[in-house]
Amino acid sequence: MIDLRLLREDPDAIRASQRARGEAESAVDDLLRADEEWRAAVQRFEALRAEQKQLGKQMPKATGDEKAALLARTRELSAEVKAAEAAAAEAEQALRRAQLAIPNLVEEGAPPGGEEDFVVLREVGDKPDIPNPRDHLELGEALGAIDVERGAKVAGSRFYFLTGVGALLQLGLLQLAMAQAVEYGFIPMIPPVLVKPESMEGTGFLGAHASEVYRLEADDLYLVGTSEVPLAAFHSNEILTLDTPVRYAGWSSCFRREAGSYGKDVRGILRVHQFDKVEMFAFCRPEEAHDEHLRLLAWEEEMLAKVEVPYRVIDVAAGDLGASAARKYDCEAWVPSQGRYREVTSTSNCTTFQARRLNIRYRDESGRTQVAATLNGTLATTRWLIPILENHQRPDGSVRVPKALQPYVGGREVLEPR
RNA sequence: GGAGACUUCGCCUAGUCUGGUCUAUGGCGCCGCACUGCUAAUGCGGUUGGGGUCUUACAGCCCCUCCCGGGUUCGAAUCCCGGAGUCUCCGCCA
Secondary structure (H helix, E strand, O other), X not given: OXXXXXXXXXXXXXXXXXXXXXXXXXXXXXXXXXXXXXXXXXXXXXXXXXXXXXHHXXXXXXXXXXXXXXXXXXXXXXXXXXXXXXXXXXXXHHHHHHHHOOOOOOOOXXXXXXXXXXEEEEEEOOOOOOOOOOOHHHHHHHHOOEEHHHHHXXXXXXXXXXXXXXXXXXXXXXXXXXXXXXXXXXXXXXXXXXXXXXXXXXXXXXXXXXXXXXXXXXXXXXXXXXXXXXXXXXOOOEEEOOOOOEEEEEEEEEEOOOOOOOOOOOOOOOOOOEEEEEEEEEEXXXXXXXXXHHHHHHHHHHHHHHOOOOEEEEEOOHHHOOOOXXXXXXXXXXXXXXXXXEEEEEEEEOOOHHHXXXXXXXXXXXXXXXXXXXXXXXXXXXXXXXXXXXXXXXXXXXXXXXXXXXXXXXXXXXXXXX
16 A cells, blocks of 8 residues: 555655556556545545534533524534545545555666566576486476375365475475574464455455455455465554564465466476465564565575575566565576576565555654564475476486485485385 | 353553543553652653644644444444454364
């Protein structure tokens, strides 16, 4: 949710951001108009209300004719007040709608353009030289690690079982991520994966992502697509102490309908309806958000280094940012079977955009409440198994286990096909 | 699934039966001041949050806020209806 004070003081900043995203600048003018209409309506209502209260106060003291006259006037007035109140409420709704139509202000320095216009910040690690690489599914099936056939039998397409060493590898990976997060002061969290509509709404996932989200009709609950949702909503309607950033690491299953992705990435576990993830989530002061963002990115890269996988970091272009993000960095791991990089982490700086909607604030030095900034970043997911298996494969179909993961697979250095 | 109790300005709490004097009581905590050679203790004052308006800013003024949403009424913390949450008991299932 965009800041109305900023809108009033510097609408051109928002226009510029809209341009960078390739969004309509007219939305800014719509919002300006809605804001003015709302304020006018509020003032009308408040003036009438003040008069009504004034008269009401005289009631107990009044007697006889005086009382009858007062009654008649206030009766009339209360009808006007009711109408004015309804008008103000309607204007406020229109204002919210216009406000939600505008995505977050893009951070200065984000590359302009759309999906293809990302900037590669760096490539890290050497791509392995593997002639005729097997893909992760072939490797995983040979190792008895992944079973997509039975996944489909039991739950449908885009579902899978992680079996044997596959299950161990994932648990190890996520534990490794959790351990790293804890080492850096994150509070580990296992959140609910079913949330109320307001939590889904507050985090912005019922907007553009609405068709991606599973909904449980009978209970009016949503399955989260990321623990970002419960972690962000954790402090909704609260006033925090943010002398230093407050950081959480959430471990959860994530659920996605993948509605718009028919025929895309259908093989293996690259794009699935359910996966597990450790997600970093930070609340901090807005002036701290930029630095915090870079810290989250650094922690993601540290995790990627631990699993010894080559990757690159991209600076996502303005037009490809989510509505809440002011800036986004993705880490993409090298996938030998595809001969290209695929996204394995994503970290967004949402500045105050998400927190304003969730009403998450802090007190500054002067004791005033201010809107907090929120940021999120991926620390590990099921998808990481793909580059891990593929980059560490050997010609005989066995897979070397990165040192950091060996304790989780019984100390084995190599996983052999069954 | 059934029955009941509860939800008040950071925390605890009075007020709800009997609508207006609630511009919400008191305690704790916190902040400021005074006093005491320090600390402690004591005294005095302040302390919900959001919005509008005005302003360089502060202050001021106004509206909203007693879990949420409706309703009754000239007027609702208080009465009525619906919902959420917490707790207790019963039932059911482990």
